[in-house]
Amino acid sequence: MSCIDKRAVVTGGLGGIGTAICQRLSQAGAEVIATCHPAEIDQIDAWVQAQQDKGAKICVVAGDVSTAEGGAALIGKIVEQFGAVDILVNCAGITRDTTLKKMTAEQWDAVIDTNLSSVFYVTQPVWNGMIERGFGRVINISSVNGQRGQFGQTNYAAAKAGMHGFTMALAYEGAAKGVTVNTVSPGYIDTAMTAAMRDEVREAILAGVPMRRMGTPEEIAHAVAFLADDASSYITGANLPVNGGLFMH
Numbered sequence: 001m002s003c004i005d006k007r008a009v010v011t012g013g014l015g016g017i018g019t020a021i022c023q024r025l026s027q028a029g030a031e032v033i034a035t036c037h038p039a040e041i042d043q044i045d046a047w048v049q050a051q052q053d054k055g056a057k058i059c060v061v062a063g064d065v066s067t068a069e070g071g072a073a074l075i076g077k078i079v080e081q082f083g084a085v086d087i088l089v090n091c092a093g094i095t096r097d098t099t100l101k102k103m104t105a106e107q108w109d110a111v112i113d114t115n116l117s118s119v120f121y122v123t124q125p126v127w128n129g130m131i132e133r134g135f136g137r138v139i140n141i142s143s144v145n146g147q148r149g150q151f152g153q154t155n156y157a158a159a160k161a162g163m164h165g166f167t168m169a170l171a172y173e174g175a176a177k178g179v180t181v182n183t184v185s186p187g188y189i190d191t192a193m194t195a196a197m198r199d200e201v202r203e204a205i206l207a208g209v210p211m212r213r214m215g216t217p218e219e220i221a222h223a224v225a226f227l228a229d230d231a232s233s234y235i236t237g238a239n240l241p242v243n244g245g246l247f248m249h
């Protein structure tokens with residue numbers, strides 16, 4: 001796969017899936033910039049070194065994507081320091097699982113702001129440049145639970161389903177301009193996010209996965225690299241499931 005001479009930005013780049021995406025796009029020849037939450041600043045040096053040990057030179061820029069000001073400032077810094085963005089992977093995300101009857105407005109807002117509104121805040125500042133240059137790839141990391149719902153995740157399922165609505169609508173706006181917009185919907189993947197679940201809940205969910213295992217971050221990164229590839233130019237508005245058969249439609 002080839003992303004040579006392309007500059008890629010991966011939000012949530014220091015997370016489990018984000019790290020694998022950064023590595024994979026770098027292997028495909030892209031210049032990769034990972035973004036992280038300001039709370040992760042003290043992890044940057046060790047993370048950059050770990051990527052370098054695996055052969056990838058990846059820079060990191062910190063910024064909170066869950067606010068309009070944070071997203072705009074983050075992309076402003078990246079464009080000033082590195083130049084125009086060709087590939088954007090919206091991967092930052094959080095969960096605040098609880099049943100609707102117990103959910104607070106803060107838990108609702110945090111999940112909607114971080115998973116869904118962030119996609120608007122970060123994509124809008126790179127969009128015009130992609131359209132003007134006649135090339136762009138926007139890839140949104142949604143979830144199987146945005147496709148099928150999940151007990152205790154009204155906030156997260158709403159945000160992740162909303163991401164794909166955004167994908168489809170924006171795909172129309174980019175279609176005649178060389179800019180594709182797609183969604184990848186992972187199933188349960190082995191990262192800190194799933195490690196935080198109660199063991200018995202995780203085991204019960206895995207028992208229902210036809211492949212009987214979690215996915216790996218590398219399996220998600222492979223799908224992202226495929227959509228980012230120069231040759232994937234006729235795929236837009238798609239939602240690519242990578243879920244071990246957990247949800248088929």
Ligand code: CAA
Pocket residue numbers: 095097098099102142143144145150151152153156186187188189193194197198201205
């Ligand atoms: N289906 C039906 N009923 C359920 C249920 C389920 N999956 N889970 C719990 N219940 C029932 C319980 O039996 C209980 O019933 P009673 O009141 O009649 O006894 C009631 O709901 C309350 O259950 P809990 O005490 O477990 O409620 P809780 O508030 O403590 O826990 C929860 C709720 C934490 C959300 C828990 O249900 C849960 O962990 N659900 C799974 C959420 C999940 O899959 N998260 C994925 C995180 S990773 C991720 O999101 C990545 C991705 O994109 C895939």
Ligand code: NAP
Pocket residue numbers: 011012013014015016017018035036037038039040063064065066090091092093094114115141142143144185186187188189190191192193194
């Ligand atoms: P993860 O390891 O927790 O990574 C998420 C990353 O997003 C973290 O580095 C996190 O930083 C960052 N982030 C959170 N809020 C942010 C903010 N406001 N601004 C900037 N960065 C922020 O989880 P993951 O499993 O790799 O998840 C990556 C994406 O895949 C998420 O969108 C998730 O919803 C999605 N996904 C995951 C799974 C799964 O099973 N793991 C399945 C489907 C979809 P902090 O650590 O500081 O919070």
